[in-house]
Amino acid sequence: MKLVASGERYRVIDDFLSSDDLEEIRSLMRRRRFEQVPSVVYPEADGHALRSRGALLRQDAVALSADTQEQGAPPGAYQAILRELRAHPDMFGTPGGDWSVVGFSFWKYPAGSRLGWHNDVATGRQGEFVFFLHEEWRASWAGELILLDVDPAAIEVDTAGMSPLETVEAKASLATQALTAIVPKPNRLVLVKEGTIHCIHRVDHTAGETLRQTMTGFVAAHPPEKWRRSASSNIDRLASLLGSN
Template sequence: MELTFKSEMFAIFDDVLTRVDLDALRKHFREGRFSHISNFRARSRVFGILDGDPLVGPSVVQHHPTGLKGATPYPAGNAIDALVQALDDNSNELVPWTGTQGVSWDFFTCTPYLYPVGSGLSWHDDAEERSASYVFYLHDDWRASWGAELLIGGNGDVANRAELLNGMPVPSVGSYVMPHPNRLVVIKSGTPHAVKRVDVTAGENIRMSIAGFFQQLS
């Protein structure tokens, strides 16, 4: 796992998994069980009606002492375990953005997502009990014209947030991250971010990712 970019608010790591583990994870996605977000949109804290209809798969949780409702404890016995292990093995490198386990966070989650054409994610900042969020990309290929960039707003300065969207002040400046395969992006809590919609030029190509949170016990 190689750190290829960092700022105060987020970091990018590339070449996270071995080729064998990445291929196994892709196979797991192709054969996995996914449900449309629209089936439980009323319970979603983030996905809005204009975000299209991404799909979500069963979650895995690591370091939760009693287990998390709706999630399988690590080891889950599937290919997601390789990413859980990579996050654990490299947790010290993530501290500037996640904080320290036992202080800033107690456990983390891993949830598979599929974003087909027309789907994205509105601006949000993952605050509350979460110290950081992350996304890992595992699709085979992704072209710049296909959209789905991760948009990251500003530098944490509320004064640079220009307008309200879904009740949240949206930054007037920021960065974007291309969803390159085998890339991990870690985002400090309180940092506004969004996922640009997958463009029609992507055709049948789907943005495949695992996203999760480093969070405290409630």
Template sequence: MKEVLCDDQLLIWDEVLPAAAFEELWKTFTNGSFRPVHSEGMEAVFRPSDGNPLLGHAYAWTPRPVEELLPPGLGRDELGLNFHPTHGPVDAVLEAIVSASERAPHLTGTVGKDWLALNGSFWAYPAGTGLSWHTDAVRYSCAFIYYCHRHWDVAWGGELLVSSSTRDAESLRGAKYTFEASESENRVLQREGLGRYVMPKPNRLVMLKGGIPHRISPVQPGAGNSVRASLAGFFVSPKGVELMLEAHLAQGTSGKGR
């Protein structure tokens, strides 16, 4: 693994997996099942112009047995997550993310105090899809993205854009459905009007501190049938774990669990 950057917003590692392990991960990605992100109702963080990215299998890592986090009567198999160790290629990525968190506690916070679990999914962004400016929910202390695609051309888009404007960034969480940019969004992002980009290089891990406005630049038509492939998710706070379990139990009660 090669550290490319570590500052107050980002940590970036390249060459995270050996070549053979990376190839096995790509096979796992391509052999998985995916569904359109809006298949069960509009996913609020995406705007209509962001298209319909594809969501795949979900994975999780916990620092202690997950059963210790669950309320009585709820088993791990009911959560719809593949928990580490899966005894498959994803394990190496989850372990690299945990290792990176030890290098960057200023981004993730302290395990057991600021976060209790990693929760991530495979994502496929075909041509014409992206993700508009947003700030992640407060229940996440840090986000992570690991790029799984074999090749990425610089003309294909899909860059992670990170804003330098962080003051009042929590106002970007205000609307449930952000059909258009709000006054507060324009004010926050245009205060400095500056930022930086991160190329979606294959076998790259990116960690982004919570509370930082960011977006995914749309994948360009030139990508053809190639997709921006990633394992992306969050370091989940204790309150976040509690809210996720409450939501799961509520879905099960209403018959909408999946």
């Protein structure tokens, strides 16, 4: 595991998991059921992705799965992710204080799909992570995570008549800072600070049948009390709300 890149609002860690833990989480992903979902940003332009049912990890390393509805110690790969999230309080805040849960889903993006400019702002979120799980990726297949490594509030644009998504894209278009493109290298973990403007570059047609596969999750405060009353449905609802990359 090694930190290979960092900025004001992101960090990139390569060779994140051991071979055993990586195979464990890939096996977990393969056993999940996926459904085709439209983009939550620009459905017509972005195309569709495939999303698994979600799950919730408490910061104290007890997991409750939306698929199995069984409680217990999470797999080693999940524990490694939680340890890494705890190791960056400057990005996510204090575990158990600023954040208590991580809602995540597995995602698959086929050739031709993308996710337009957005910033994943929601009450209680502290940030997110993207962990690349495909076994092979070539730079020519694109699918990069592209982000603007600057506080969005520092970019002034005339927002008159713009929707929130249009405002986000305008800031990405007009910013004087260069965009950062992160290649979806296998076993690469990317940490992103809350509110960061980013997108997923369209996966090139030359990727063929190879899917861009990730575990994507959001670091957040406890879900509202009403979401905790029925774990079997509410955890899935939480992760569906939180996961998009």
